[in-house]
Amino acid sequence: MDLKIEDVDDLCTGAAFLGAGGGGDPYIGGLMVKEELRAGRRIRILDPDEIDDDLLVIPTAMMGAPTVLLEKIPSGDEPLRALQAVETALGRRADATMPTEVGGINSTIPLFVGARLGLPVIDADGQGRAFPELQMETFAIEGIAGTPMGIADEKGDFATIRTEDHHRMEWIARGITIRMGGTAYFANYPMRGAEVKRASVKHTLTLARRIGAIIRTARARRIDPFEELETFLATTSYGVARRIFSGKITDLDRQTDRGFTLGQVTISPDGPGADCVIAFQNENLSAKADGALLAIVPDIITVLDSETAAPITNETLRYGQRVTVMAVGVPPIMRSERALRQFGPAAFGLADTYVPLGPF
């Protein structure tokens, strides 16, 4: 299946939704992808269930503080050079690329790479949403080696990292990213088709596109987008979605530290009742009201505009916005004991126990 230019905006909206407040606004990535399609390049999307077991797949993405991205325009070659560094280290050319993360801008980077290098893009990723660190991947949980990892910047510099430890891969790559100016592009977790089938969250590019289409058409058809999203997501591997709070943003504490956007946002209900407090490290980690847990990682917590259902990323939260908070479950591969060690509450330093979002 080829990606059509008219699908790109929907995909970006859905990616912002799955970004759980983080992941970086996919707007710039969407522009880059549309430019490639307008120039006549193709972007083929492959179903992970239909690829050869021997296919060499090298995922591509960007990392760093999303806020820096807007001031540090990519040259366009960075993710290509990152991928080629991994090819060189392996001594073999990639047959395809794929997202490491479907939430936020990283849904679009592999599409751009695919267009530029003529590589198909696998419809799957390693987070099923957005997470802030490189070891927080279903790939890692399933034992896929993270390196050789390539990392490149807009000045033409690049590096190749080798380590057996997924946390140290993150630690070293984060250090390089900071030295490269706060953002960098990378390729890691090179794997075979058989490993993609076993270790990825499948059909997430399609999922993002459908979420975007629902939000767009509900607006046009003047029907309730939130109800539509809940109905649709219940039919997917994510299983459940529901509105957990509605109100107005009345407090906002947001800092950039250690290369992340850290803080919390407070939402007050229109009527009487307790405030909702959402804590975030790039992505939203937990939502609580009066101390009671409404939702927590790895479940997806997304803040949406109450009027348009447009997803709001944490760098654009503003005092006084009227918002609706939606929580979404995650597929079984993301809820296992091993998965929770990698990106459950404790992995973010939270004391709370994971309580999966149940159906009503």
Add this chain to the structure above:
Amino acid sequence: MDLKIEDVDDLCTGAAFLGAGGGGDPYIGGLMVKEELRAGRRIRILDPDEIDDDLLVIPTAMMGAPTVLLEKIPSGDEPLRALQAVETALGRRADATMPTEVGGINSTIPLFVGARLGLPVIDADGQGRAFPELQMETFAIEGIAGTPMGIADEKGDFATIRTEDHHRMEWIARGITIRMGGTAYFANYPMRGAEVKRASVKHTLTLARRIGAIIRTARARRIDPFEELETFLATTSYGVARRIFSGKITDLDRQTDRGFTLGQVTISPDGPGADCVIAFQNENLSAKADGALLAIVPDIITVLDSETAAPITNETLRYGQRVTVMAVGVPPIMRSERALRQFGPAAFGLADTYVPLGPF
């Protein structure tokens, strides 16, 4: 010529002298080299004037805060893996290794690598002393590419860096070193024999060994080691050496910041007269008395024990020590306009102009 075990201590003493207060105490490196020789391994030293023009030489060294080295014992494989990362990137095996820096511990790392890998070690380096940063090399001044650069730690992790800019190589490698725990081992500036002949400071391993032998034998023969050093160094490409101050350490300001040891030491004369103040960034940068310049980079400023002429590295400076400060000129390749841009006073943020240490 083979390096003999009885020469190792002399070489370490001379390397500490040429370290200009920095470069890291060669003690641990010396132990590692002696252990290799005791195990029956050979270390062949090659005269740079007598090597083939096509020889592939990959220099090896360590970087980071010398103070950390004592608490973070190397596994021994780090510099080998760094060199092998460069070999992999080049697709060719090294024919020899050499020091990037003869001052301090880095005089010994290539000797260890040579013993372990059976590679000869070229009797030359790229600094003719010690400097704190990777672009401060005669190799860089003479246009040798700094990368591919390999960098490895004691946990088995390593990275390969590619950039055309010597300063960015330093910047990115320093970031990785910090993330690797404060010290790391590296290989960079891979070059051919013809480039070694053109771009290196020659015969500096021999120079270090002779300086060490002079200090040792002067003690044993109860003659003045300072006078012996001045006489000997005047006959080398360094051209001139002289005592510029003597006294007692009366003030010491030493901090670890940005991965460096920064500060200044004040020495007061025994009789009346102005104090001498030496500023350092790992290495000693300038020596002044009453505002007048006594010596400045790239000339070598070394603090020695007044009694034994043992060189004192900056991490072991102590209040109350009786010391003699010696300044040494540098070979012509290190005094050119291009050289001064790379490691003259301005490269260290000093406002002073370079005034070469003249003969009396």
